[in-house]
Amino acid sequence: MLFIFLADVINVKETIFIIIGGLGIFIFGIYLMGESLKKIAGSKLRLIIEKTTDTPLKGVLTGIVLTAILQSSSATTAIVVGLIGAGLMNLRQGISVIMGSNIGTTVTAFIIGLNISEYALPIVGISACFVFLSNRKKIVQIGSAFLGFGLLFFGLDLMGEQLKTVSQLPFFQEFMQTLSTNSILGVLVGAGITAVIQSSSAAIGILQKIYSTGAMELVVAIPILLGSNIGTTITAVLSSLGSSREGKRAALAHVLFNVLGTILFIIFLNPFQSLMHWIEASFISSYSMTTIAVAHILFNLITTVIMFFFISYLAKLVEKIIPLDEKDALLSSFDKLNYDLIEEAPILAIENARKLIIDMTGIVRRMVTDAGIYINEKNHKVFDEVYQLEDVIDAYDNKIHDYLVGIADHPLGDKGNKLRAICLDTIRDLERIADHAVNLVEYMEDVYDNNLVFSEELMTMINHLYGLVSEMVDDAFIAFTDNDKKAARRVRATEPQIDELEKRYRREQLRLGATAGITFVELHFVDILANLERIGDHANNIADNILFESIHNLPADAPEGKV
Numbered sequence: 001m002l003f004i005f006l007a008d009v010i011n012v013k014e015t016i017f018i019i020i021g022g023l024g025i026f027i028f029g030i031y032l033m034g035e036s037l038k039k040i041a042g043s044k045l046r047l048i049i050e051k052t053t054d055t056p057l058k059g060v061l062t063g064i065v066l067t068a069i070l071q072s073s074s075a076t077t078a079i080v081v082g083l084i085g086a087g088l089m090n091l092r093q094g095i096s097v098i099m100g101s102n103i104g105t106t107v108t109a110f111i112i113g114l115n116i117s118e119y120a121l122p123i124v125g126i127s128a129c130f131v132f133l134s135n136r137k138k139i140v141q142i143g144s145a146f147l148g149f150g151l152l153f154f155g156l157d158l159m160g161e162q163l164k165t166v167s168q169l170p171f172f173q174e175f176m177q178t179l180s181t182n183s184i185l186g187v188l189v190g191a192g193i194t195a196v197i198q199s200s201s202a203a204i205g206i207l208q209k210i211y212s213t214g215a216m217e218l219v220v221a222i223p224i225l226l227g228s229n230i231g232t233t234i235t236a237v238l239s240s241l242g243s244s245r246e247g248k249r250a251a252l253a254h255v256l257f258n259v260l261g262t263i264l265f266i267i268f269l270n271p272f273q274s275l276m277h278w279i280e281a282s283f284i285s286s287y288s289m290t291t292i293a294v295a296h297i298l299f300n301l302i303t304t305v306i307m308f309f310f311i312s313y314l315a316k317l318v319e320k321i322i323p324l325d326e327k328d329a330l331l332s333s334f335d336k337l338n339y340d341l342i343e344e345a346p347i348l349a350i351e352n353a354r355k356l357i358i359d360m361t362g363i364v365r366r367m368v369t370d371a372g373i374y375i376n377e378k379n380h381k382v383f384d385e386v387y388q389l390e391d392v393i394d395a396y397d398n399k400i401h402d403y404l405v406g407i408a409d410h411p412l413g414d415k416g417n418k419l420r421a422i423c424l425d426t427i428r429d430l431e432r433i434a435d436h437a438v439n440l441v442e443y444m445e446d447v448y449d450n451n452l453v454f455s456e457e458l459m460t461m462i463n464h465l466y467g468l469v470s471e472m473v474d475d476a477f478i479a480f481t482d483n484d485k486k487a488a489r490r491v492r493a494t495e496p497q498i499d500e501l502e503k504r505y506r507r508e509q510l511r512l513g514a515t516a517g518i519t520f521v522e523l524h525f526v527d528i529l530a531n532l533e534r535i536g537d538h539a540n541n542i543a544d545n546i547l548f549e550s551i552h553n554l555p556a557d558a559p560e561g562k563v
Contacts, residue, residue: 015162026155027202033148034072039141056096056311063100073105077236077254081247091315094250099304106297108201112208113290117157123150156209167215176220183223190227200232208289218273226262233258249318261303337403346410350419353403360396361477363389364430367437368473372466374441378448386441393434400427422545429538436531443524452521461505469532476539479546491543498536502529
């Protein structure tokens, strides 16, 4: 009895080890084949996606082809999340590509369904020769793809006999019996396995092999198959964690699409099982791995066809679940830039940019206000907002600058060239005002962190100068927005007063500190005065431009209705 028990233990141990090893070889084979095909396709995959997704149908077709090449829907989805996060693709385009990737990933299941395991080792041996004996990069990449192809089937073959042994164990048969009466549990099993190994192709490949042993019926296999389509979305979710809000929306869209498809098929599970039994009996053989592949592609084809007409609704749902934060909402103003105007009516393109610059003045105004608040009290919310808005202003500066530079190659005339120069000067001055607002907050943060305070006299000086500068900023922005020359003249009239006050307050600070010496807090007092004076200078620059040239005098023959 002891020898029989030990023999059983050894057999179980050997079976487990072979299954683990076979699984590792199988997953590595899928990975190697996909990575090699990606290298063969070249570095233009992202460019291809950008250029071929302008309509939903093109997006679906692109997703199918790309995933068939990469052998991984997760890889395709990760690329899509990155492109959306970078602003190179919108959410609706991304959803269409993700739908196509679900269809493209079924190619692997059909490859596995070929069941050419007896040729696996010769394929591995021959392709290894190409990999290690060739000096040509392309030949090595092709050899690597075939090496992965061979390892895929070799790993499956290793697992095959052992899985058949496991399927005869009482606990496995009991588990299959439980799954046959609990479809939801089957979905959870499929989702869990796929999430752990992060490859639906690998999970479905294992499912195909188990099904081919006859140890599993379709009533069990189909729910697990459906669950694997949910589990594969975990990769997209993980890749979106460091992405923008739009990238997170794309990942959520992938999850919702697959979950909704699974719910639909669970509702109609019995008719779908009957259909698969008929297909298997009529066109395939019993317990064929191809049966699972056909079920897989039917699921993804049907869900894609149905959901294709609801892409906009799915996008709106995702946008409600993950709404834009204030920063993203401000950045969405870039949609106002009409690039067609650069070619069609470059003068109106400048006016288009000016409208976005007006939005930019509102953001800078908030930063100046926040700086004034922070000078008088430590407020973490205000501190964080200033830094958040600085990122927004930098983005506005770059985007509008590039837009205006793009107009330079088109005929503008003297008037147009002057207007363009004013806009370029203004965004530079706005960006510098924002920088000085950040400096003010940073200097005050140093004061607060060191538990220091300004004397009452110094605070009075700071607030007086700040009040005048704040009024200058208001008038400068009114002058730019409304072409208000009176407001511009008020700015110019105040600017010498700001310069004189800054010098006088410096002298007064030196007088107050003459007996005790200059302290750390008084050094920051000087820095704050200097930054307030520089804000006034940049506000004055904006006002000067309004006095020298009217930014509303567009040519009389400019086409209407374009902006």
